[in-house]
Amino acid sequence: MEIDELEGWRRSHYTVEITPEIDGKEVLVMGWVRDIRDLGGIRFIVLQDRLGKVQITVPESDVDEKTLSKSGSLHRQDCVAVRGIVRKMEKAPRGVEIIPKEIKILGIAKQPLPLDVTGKTPAEIDVRLDARVLDLRSDRGQAVFKIRHTVLEDTRSFLSRKGFLEINTPKIIASATEGGAALFPIVYFEREAFLAQSPQLYKEELIIDFEKVFEIGPAYRAEKSHTRRHITEFISIDIEEAFATAEDVMKVAEELMYHVCKTVREKCGEELRTLGHKVDLPQLPLKRLTYNEVIEELQKKDVKIEWGEDIPTVAFRTLGKIHPYFYFITNWPTRLKPFYIKPRDDDPEISEGFDLMWSWIEIASGGTRVHKKGVVIERLKEQGLHPESFKYHLQAFDYGMPPHAGWAIGLERLIMMLTGIKNIREVVLFPRDRFRLTP
Known part of the structure; x- marks a missing residue:
């Protein structure tokens, strides 16, 4: 099949703009062939663009031979441009169709396709991710x-x-940001470097200059966890605020959650209907549970856990049944939190760190930061880290480091909550995990 050139053709309308009100108007639409039905004497082509779909109706008696021939050579997912006349038709989807005068085939989809974009024939997640560009053309992918x-x-x-x-x-750094071993080493000319786990140290340093900062960018964790909520490359939404405490930034976080939920409800109604999902508005202020209260709740549910232990996934699942929406967990044991989280003045074994939860899944983590250089050095040593590896960060504390607080939200987990998607890989365009490095 010969591929046509675009030449002087330019789209006049998107599919959603094709309405019964412009009956009789000549239009030029562009997109991909979603579906084809040949009923003998008449052919129906569903054309999809980034905003929706429209029916192209090809009656043998009303189109010229060239247009009829081209329509008959089309396959699903071919890229096409159609110039034609809008016709009001009650039986057509949305009560309107286009009768083509000319068709250009701009790109050919190799047959057979690796998956059915309509979803009528379901495909396994790995098949979908291997053909991700095609998979994203589905209604579900578009909505997400x-x-x-x-x-x-x-x-x-x-x-x-x-x-x-x-x-x-x-995002290329010389030493660990969060501590631990979950780092991706890379070759940086003659030296070893790492992919950044988070912007934590930089954002703390920058509040000396700008007081209130945020970043939305990639972060990398070389964690071997292979679950439906873990990936190795993700988008982190970070804030840091000078002259603030954990409670101050918790208020920012809960207001953001309310605002995002409200906006998605208002602007993405069609997408939510496509996904069959409902987003509820959280009631502010969000519930605040201390680590102690959480341990007591879990013990009452016969979960075997003691104070000072990290909370395992199975326990979080139990907790999620008790608290099915947003809530904070505060006052975590200091030893369970990173070195930059401030211990409480009245009880150093307890930190001013918090997690923002959605049911059983952690959405965000944050807290009041340590702003005294000596305490930072002590905390580094307590966690088996070498202060000399953090000399440039520690240097910032010599320039008037203010008290400060902040948090980081995992965008993909937030999107899971807002879409009802159960596998985090589906809310990433090209996900990376322990076993997937392509496409």
Whole structure:
């Protein structure tokens, strides 16, 4: 099949703009062949673009031979441009169709396709991810990433209105940000470097200059966990605020959750219907549970856990049944939190760290930070880290480090909550996990 050139053709309308009100108007639409039905004497082609779908009706008696021939050579997912006349038709989807005058085939989809975009024939997740570009053309894929776009757009707007300055920090670093072994080493000319686990140290340093900062960017964790909620490359939404405590930034987090939920409900109704999902507005302020209260609740449910232990997944699942929506867990044991989380003044074994939970899944983590250089050095040593590896970060504490607090939200987990998607890989365009490095 010969591929046509675009030449002077330009889209006049998106599919959603084809309505009965423009009956009789000549239009030029572009997109992909979603479906084809040949009923003998008449052919129906569903054309899809980024905003929706429209029916192209090809009656043998009303189109010229060239147009009829081209329509008959089309396959699902071919890229096409159609110039034709809008016709009001009650029986057609949305009560309107286009009778083509000319068709251009701009791109050919190799047959057979690796998966059915309509979803009538379900495909396994790995098959879908291997053919991700095609998979994303599905109604489900379109809905997820339109919601994701809305969340990112709204988050930037919300934080900017709150006075936060957007920053971009290095993703190639010389030493660990969070501590631990979950680092991806890379060759950086003659030296070893790492992919950043988070912008934590940089955002703490930058509040000396800008007071309130936020970043939305990639982060990397070389964790071997292979679950439906873990990936190795993800988008982290981070804030840091000078002259603030954990409670101050918890208020920012809960207001953001309310705002994002409200915006998705208002702007993404069609996408939510496609996904069969409902987003409830959280009641503010969000519930705050201390670590002690959580341990007591779990013990009452016969979960074997003692104070000071990290909470395992099975226990979180139990907790999620008790608290099915958003809530905070505060006052974590200091030893369970990173070195930069401040111990409480009245009880150093307890930290000013918190987690924001959605049911049983952690959405965010944050807290009041340590702002005294000597305490930071002590905390580094307590966690088996070498202060000399953090000399540039520690140097910032010599320039008037203010008390400060912040948090990081995992975008993908938030999108899972807002879309009802159960596998985190489905809310990432091209996910990376322990076993997937392509496409």
